[in-house]
Amino acid sequence: MPELPEVQTILEALAPSILEQPIDDVSVLWPGVIDRPPPSVFVDWMRGRRVVNINRRGKYMLFGLDDERTLVMHLRMTGEMRMTPAAEPYHKHDRLAFHLANGRDWRFKDMRKFGRAYLVEDPEEVIWKLGPEPLSAAFSADYLAARLRGRTAPIKSLLLDQRLVAGIGNIYADESLFRARIHPLREGGSLRMVEISALVGATRDVIQQALAEMGTTLRDYRRPDGSVGEFQNSLQVFRRTGEPCPSCGTPISRIVVGGRSTHFCANEQTLT
DNA sequence: AAGAGACCCTGGATGC
């Protein structure tokens, strides 16, 4: 499940391989991967272009092209970016291949076909709803307090809402709530200022540590060279149901919140 | 407006 740290890690690894390299041609191995424009137009517009800058917003990848358009991509659940020799046979789940002028391929692989590519004049067409980056100054306790006011949904669900803060997924939501010692079912609007401050700090800490450890590999996530991340070794509650809480030893609980599996310590994260 | 739930997808795990 690529979230902000995984997407950032992938982009940094990809950059030296693709920046300024002319894209000679594109192979669309599954047309559904292209959201817009229609696949034939997509290929037409991509051919001959170069990626001249690379950015990230939330979990979206932004590849700025030399014609001012932007290739926006989202990995969703199982998307992977890989660099391969052009002659390497396609994998069963490869969906898109950019053939670079230097004889290398930049490939998008996605088992579950949730990932998407958008080729647009302005990336805002795709990402305009996103909330602030969790590591930016805009994601402050005051900001979060204002956004939580009056909300009755569980704080866990609100942390996953990309319009509130961009880039948090199921793993880092659970880890942040544990570090802030907040029960995932607490109503958003019920959080006190001291708890909101703790949550902002915990979220920043978790994201920063996961970036330093180059992401969390539970199953599908790989860096573009095929290697795994390290943060799975630092998880304190996520997918550790029944294992002792690292702080107090209580077995970790698992519940479902908003349709997502949720892990927490029932002793240290209470509802009152 | 906000919240809940369906839907998209595949493969691994589980159950009989």
Add this chain to the structure above:
DNA sequence: TGCATCCAGGGTCTCT
């Protein structure tokens, strides 16, 4: 052993 069913969860859409 083989087959059916369940589950994983990011984002979008619909319904209330």
